[in-house]
Amino acid sequence: MQKLNTAAQMRHMDQTAMHGIYAIAPAILMENAGHAVVEKGDAFVGGWGGKDVVILCGKGNNGGDGFVIARQLLTAGARVYVYILGQPEDYSEEACDHLTTLRQLADEDLCILEFFQGRPCDWGLLTKRLEASQVVIDALLGTGFHGDLREPMSRIVAIVNAVAATGSLQVIAVDIPTGVNADTGAVSGAGSDEENGPLFADLTVTFGALKRGLVFYPGRACAGQIELDAIGMPWPLLQAQEADPAYLLMEQDIAEVLVPRRPDSHKGTHGTIAIVTGSSDMAGAALMAVRGAIRSGAGKVFLRVPKETAGYCIGKEIEAMVHGVGTGDHFTAADAEEILADCRTKRWSVIAMGPGLGVHEETKAFVKAVIAGTTCPIVLDADALNVLTGEREFLAPYGSRLILTPHLAEFSRLSGFSMADIEADPLGKAKEFVRQWHVNLVLKGAPTVIVSAKTCHAYVNPTGNAGMACGGMGDILTGMTASFAVHAGLPDLCSAACAAVYVHGAAGDYCHDEYGSYGFSPVDVADAVPRVIRRLEENMERPVLQRPLVTED
Numbered sequence: 001m002q003k004l005n006t007a008a009q010m011r012h013m014d015q016t017a018m019h020g021i022y023a024i025a026p027a028i029l030m031e032n033a034g035h036a037v038v039e040k041g042d043a044f045v046g047g048w049g050g051k052d053v054v055i056l057c058g059k060g061n062n063g064g065d066g067f068v069i070a071r072q073l074l075t076a077g078a079r080v081y082v083y084i085l086g087q088p089e090d091y092s093e094e095a096c097d098h099l100t101t102l103r104q105l106a107d108e109d110l111c112i113l114e115f116f117q118g119r120p121c122d123w124g125l126l127t128k129r130l131e132a133s134q135v136v137i138d139a140l141l142g143t144g145f146h147g148d149l150r151e152p153m154s155r156i157v158a159i160v161n162a163v164a165a166t167g168s169l170q171v172i173a174v175d176i177p178t179g180v181n182a183d184t185g186a187v188s189g190a191g192s193d194e195e196n197g198p199l200f201a202d203l204t205v206t207f208g209a210l211k212r213g214l215v216f217y218p219g220r221a222c223a224g225q226i227e228l229d230a231i232g233m234p235w236p237l238l239q240a241q242e243a244d245p246a247y248l249l250m251e252q253d254i255a256e257v258l259v260p261r262r263p264d265s266h267k268g269t270h271g272t273i274a275i276v277t278g279s280s281d282m283a284g285a286a287l288m289a290v291r292g293a294i295r296s297g298a299g300k301v302f303l304r305v306p307k308e309t310a311g312y313c314i315g316k317e318i319e320a321m322v323h324g325v326g327t328g329d330h331f332t333a334a335d336a337e338e339i340l341a342d343c344r345t346k347r348w349s350v351i352a353m354g355p356g357l358g359v360h361e362e363t364k365a366f367v368k369a370v371i372a373g374t375t376c377p378i379v380l381d382a383d384a385l386n387v388l389t390g391e392r393e394f395l396a397p398y399g400s401r402l403i404l405t406p407h408l409a410e411f412s413r414l415s416g417f418s419m420a421d422i423e424a425d426p427l428g429k430a431k432e433f434v435r436q437w438h439v440n441l442v443l444k445g446a447p448t449v450i451v452s453a454k455t456c457h458a459y460v461n462p463t464g465n466a467g468m469a470c471g472g473m474g475d476i477l478t479g480m481t482a483s484f485a486v487h488a489g490l491p492d493l494c495s496a497a498c499a500a501v502y503v504h505g506a507a508g509d510y511c512h513d514e515y516g517s518y519g520f521s522p523v524d525v526a527d528a529v530p531r532v533i534r535r536l537e538e539n540m541e542r543p544v545l546q547r548p549l550v551t552e553d
Ligand SMILES: NC(=O)C1=CN([C@@H]2O[C@H](COP(=O)(O)OP(=O)(O)OC[C@H]3O[C@@H](n4cnc5c(N)ncnc54)[C@H](OP(=O)(O)O)[C@@H]3O)[C@@H](O)[C@H]2O)[C@H](O)CC1
Pocket: 010, 013, 014, 029, 030, 033, 058, 059, 060, 061, 062, 063, 064, 065, 140, 141, 142, 143, 144, 145, 146, 147, 148, 149, 150, 151, 153, 174, 175, 176, 207, 208
């Protein structure tokens, strides 16, 4: 898994590398950081030889990286125009050393240095230089950025964005695009009409670990292609678990937890999923949850809906065993007994409740009775969450066997957090919620965040796309999550949720490649799930028992 670090975690990693037992000289790390940009950028720009490159250096170590980049680009055969915003006294020792070396190389032909020194910049000359150059390096601000961009940074960024938007100038950001908050992905000037928005990069070369701000919007939209370089950080530091960790899910992580099917398995091996949901005008939600479960490899699927809804569901998903419960169009507390009896006699492995359930007062009593009366994992989505608003004391004792899958609005209602606070820091609010409710949480969004009830560790999902922004996608995910929750070999419910979310988004990406961003349906996504799992199986480490009985050679 890829660590997703905050600025503070990066500073701690830096300090440990430089001043702890490893004693790596700061100038070495800065040299490696600069080299990483030159190396990763070389392929991106089609070779540095003969290129005119503008390098914008801020007042901190991000700027220091820029000094290294300038020197190395000269060696690579480029001409560099280096704009330096800081005064010598602003810089760290290592940045000063690199600036001193660069000044020895300065001339009027290949290495032109421009010092702001607090005097007004010749904006017209900067614009012309950018227009005449092929590449600009953003070494203005890195993980030290906070607040909104101040002059002259904001003016420089606005000029770079304007020139890049109208021409062929390629923009490479050092560590993180200037104006993007490394912890949350919030950007400078959001919502204000001032000209102090963030820089938009085509490529971001980041160091040591991915920053959380590179995977959350709007910051994610500023980064372009993202390349990570270890810059010579000691391996144990790169792997060390951070306090309060977050990770980006990678395909290999999912392949490692999804165990292939045993050759001697049968339908009972792969779980008995019960979808208990749906009310008359939302039978489709129930059926899509069924579809998601079936296409994710469920052994058996039962669908339990209110009596009046059954007629809409029977025979629609022929693999599911459908039964109408009670006498009305929504579940009541009295119906819980029948569900609990079914759960016992049919040995349900997992229950999913919520899609199209409705929010009648009696339904709340029903949902609570089913949770309290069972011991199996339960996936709670949509209306099952809406009826549980304010029920933290009730839910917390069952939390370790629950997976809650709200979208942002449902999460706001359930948690009481404002939408603004959630959107400003979805990962932080998701962790805060799990610390209070002790459940496994899937906070659906772009990107989706999963938080473990057991560890409170957070996982960010990289798959999925805007073509999935339509009703029903969440219903499919509910069924998939229930199915993955009982997939043989998955170590815990959080892993199951991560696998379901990753595969769901990857199936959406498969559909995006097939159809483009318009018009593919939730059922198309469900039907693409087996193809995604098959691709994962190619990377799966087959346990000894699964090795082919007869080998080719
Ligand atoms: N292991 C690593 O990851 C390494 C990273 N390196 C690079 O170091 C930067 C972080 O360097 P740091 O000096 O901590 O911070 P920055 O260079 O990002 O910027 C700090 C200066 O920026 C000013 N600032 C902050 N916010 C604003 C704003 N809104 N508008 C204008 N100016 C701003 C700040 O001034 P303040 O007065 O506001 O404090 C600072 O002067 C990291 O990103 C990497 O690129 C190392 O080079 C190698 C190891």
